[in-house]
């Protein structure tokens with residue numbers, strides 16, 4: 001099955017010699033081809049270049065042509081941080097915050113993550129699966145072409161395994177690549193309030209071996225934060241995860257800088273996520289490491305907390321990825337196009353830097369950079385086709401609107417949004 005995209009106004013972020021990720025100035029320096037073509041065979045990119053190279057070349061066997069006059073084609077977006085599986089929205093807490101309560105105050109009253117855990121315990125796997133799949137379908141329409149899914153609303157061995165089994169079913173059946181993260185250490189359940197180390201023991205000694213035995217996860221995560229898990233507890237859990245074959249990918253520095261980033265880097269974390277509050281020691285720890293900082297601007301938008309210092313991160317010659325953090329408490333949105341707008345408007349990234357963070361670097365944060373993240377021969381044809389436009393900024397400029405005309409998954413039109 002051969003498909004040919006022709007007359008592409010601009011083919012964005014092509015690579016002849018793919019690199020694992022982009023950092024600093026390189027994030028604003030993506031190579032593009034004007035008036036381009038792109039050939040797809042069996043779901044993979046097999047050839048691309050200027051239209052002038054296509055004329056006279058062998059296009060026999062092409063089964064479908066897609067004329068992209070006026071349209072831009074770019075790599076599909078990757079969401080490297082989501083809590084896609086949850087039982088119920090938390091709109092009540094949203095109203096409590098409008099009336100002045102903070103996220104932390106709501107959590108201290110037994111709301112927040114504990115509220116979601118109580119609801120999840122009661123919901124059958126089938127329903128969790130159907131709801132999460134419906135959310136996934138919606139996300140693909142706004143450009144998401146690979147996703148990470150966390151557990152963390154279980155907080156008991158039984159419920160964590162239930163979440164992860166749902167995630168594994170999604171991974172098997174979803175049309176896009178899925179990576180799974182075990183987040184048993186998302187909050188201290190009420191029965192361990194006086195004995196948090198006892199809960200850490202449960203995560204390490206009881207949950208983790210079962211997760212590994214059933215091959216339910218790719219990564220291990222901890223919410224390293226005041227009132228949740230200390231740096232020492234995080235270190236214990238990450239070391240146990242690594243020993244069991246799960247690389248760390250960690251919630252850290254959301255409200256306080258307590259030294260967690262250093263611990264994550266020491267434990268070879270593939271990414272550190274949130275980073276709304278960072279000190280100089282955190283920047284130092286990230287320099288000379290291969291750990292990807294991941295910013296979640298929709299969370300800052302929704303909770304009204306500081307934005308990750310993304311401009312400073314890139315200007316410090318570090319890489320940056322962007323993700324949604326889709327969850328019922330701090331980010332009830334899986335829309336990466338909105339994340340793109342926030343990155344430009346609130347974090348002062350250029351549209352190009354934000355695209356690099358949403359594609360190439362996000363793919364690295366899921367160790368999917370060999371198959372996704374740029375236009376390169378051999379990579380999977382998970383691609384976005386824009387509506388006709390004059391600049392890349394057209395997409396984030398139109399915040400809250402979907403400026404894509406097509407999302408291609410394995411080269412196939414996933415959805416056709418044009419009238």
Ligand SMILES: N=CN[C@@H](CCC(=O)O)C(=O)O
Pocket residue numbers: 083112113116223251254299325327328329330331
């Ligand atoms: N901060 C920790 N976990 C989630 C929120 C979870 C929730 O409130 O349900 C986050 O990444 O924002």
Ligand SMILES: [Zn+2]
Pocket residue numbers: 081082083251325327
């Ligand atoms: Zn999160």
